[in-house]
Amino acid sequence: MSKLTKEEFQAYLKQIRELAEGPLEEIQKEVEVTNKFPQEFYDLAIENNLYRCSLPEEYGGWGLNELEILQVQEEFSRGPGGMRMHLHYAMDLNWRILDDYGSPELKAEYMSKFQNKEVFTCFALTEATGGTGADLHTLAVKDGDSYVLNGEKTLISHTDCCEFAYVIAVTNPDSDKDDRLSAFFVPMDAPGFEVINMPHMMGCRGAGHAGFKMTNVTLSPKYLLGKEGQGMEVAMHSLAISRVHIADSNLGMCQRMLEMSLARARDRVTFGKTINTRQAIKMKLADMACATHALRCMIIDFAEDYDRDPHNPYIAEKAAMCKLFSIEAVKKVSDEMLEIFGGVGYFEDCKYGPVERLYRDCRAL
Numbered sequence: 001m002s003k004l005t006k007e008e009f010q011a012y013l014k015q016i017r018e019l020a021e022g023p024l025e026e027i028q029k030e031v032e033v034t035n036k037f038p039q040e041f042y043d044l045a046i047e048n049n050l051y052r053c054s055l056p057e058e059y060g061g062w063g064l065n066e067l068e069i070l071q072v073q074e075e076f077s078r079g080p081g082g083m084r085m086h087l088h089y090a091m092d093l094n095w096r097i098l099d100d101y102g103s104p105e106l107k108a109e110y111m112s113k114f115q116n117k118e119v120f121t122c123f124a125l126t127e128a129t130g131g132t133g134a135d136l137h138t139l140a141v142k143d144g145d146s147y148v149l150n151g152e153k154t155l156i157s158h159t160d161c162c163e164f165a166y167v168i169a170v171t172n173p174d175s176d177k178d179d180r181l182s183a184f185f186v187p188m189d190a191p192g193f194e195v196i197n198m199p200h201m202m203g204c205r206g207a208g209h210a211g212f213k214m215t216n217v218t219l220s221p222k223y224l225l226g227k228e229g230q231g232m233e234v235a236m237h238s239l240a241i242s243r244v245h246i247a248d249s250n251l252g253m254c255q256r257m258l259e260m261s262l263a264r265a266r267d268r269v270t271f272g273k274t275i276n277t278r279q280a281i282k283m284k285l286a287d288m289a290c291a292t293h294a295l296r297c298m299i300i301d302f303a304e305d306y307d308r309d310p311h312n313p314y315i316a317e318k319a320a321m322c323k324l325f326s327i328e329a330v331k332k333v334s335d336e337m338l339e340i341f342g343g344v345g346y347f348e349d350c351k352y353g354p355v356e357r358l359y360r361d362c363r364a365l
Helices: 006-021 023-034 039-047 066-076 081-090 093-101 104-114 231-267 279-308 315-346 355-364
Strands: 121-124 139-143 146-157 164-170 181-187 193-197 209-219
Touching: 006 023, 006 066, 023 039, 023 081, 039 081, 066 081, 066 231, 066 279, 081 093, 081 231, 081 355, 093 104, 093 121, 093 164, 093 181, 093 231, 121 146, 139 164, 146 164, 146 181, 164 231, 181 209, 181 231, 231 279, 231 315, 231 355, 279 315, 315 355
Parallel strands: 121 164
Antiparallel strands: 139 146, 146 209, 164 181, 193 209
């Protein structure tokens, strides 16, 4: 499919909103109980091009720019949080790390397979014994031309539905600088690769999370991403963009929570007046609207910068600002939403929308 016209793109945004608030909401009723996505969810995501649309055209994608990708994501972020978490990753880290740092051989073999979820990945940086920085303990030792990986990762998303893991590991343990780390594209069916399940989460149900253990996992050198010692750059550049996608997820939720709160405030009558005429409620709605609008402006500003130059010196800083502000915004908006709804918002079924679930889902971010 070639580049969408403006009219086609607007129609696609409407299509994704209707998907998120219609069929995906229906599927979520089952997911809230089972904590597992049925195949129907993946089929709908493929049918609606949610694995394809963000890919570059050379790999079968639509060649959307970053601003357009984020606009699509805002629409599906209005829906169930676990599905949003899965699709948010599909729009960005899932394919982008391989595209940015994979060898020509790896890209030729796998990049076109992202468009219909023939290949899906997870991003494995965090460790229980360290954190998400240079203090990692997972080792990748050179053995001839190959690398042998040993170590454990924790709090890894999408482990239930992926074929490869982006793994950040130590290749130069004698260094105390960023060059001690390297990045790898690891097949999860490799001998010695073991997934360790974790408990279910408070919200975002259906999105699988686990840890994993690697015991003498042997990799061909073709699975190295970038150069040896470039692992911190791979992680930080990739996470910079991912932070904006987190902010965008929060934006989609803020917008829907604001709309539901406005509708409830127009309907709810106390002492003969709708509560949207009361100053205390007006102030809450104004604060919610300001936070949502300011967040959208920050994300647009980032996307325009990124589309001009993905490696400009302000990208990482602006991405971090977007994520930080989005967390404050979604906390404020979700808290005010629950206060405006009062007791009826605390129950699972609400005619205005999933108040209780959105309140839980947004805490994951």
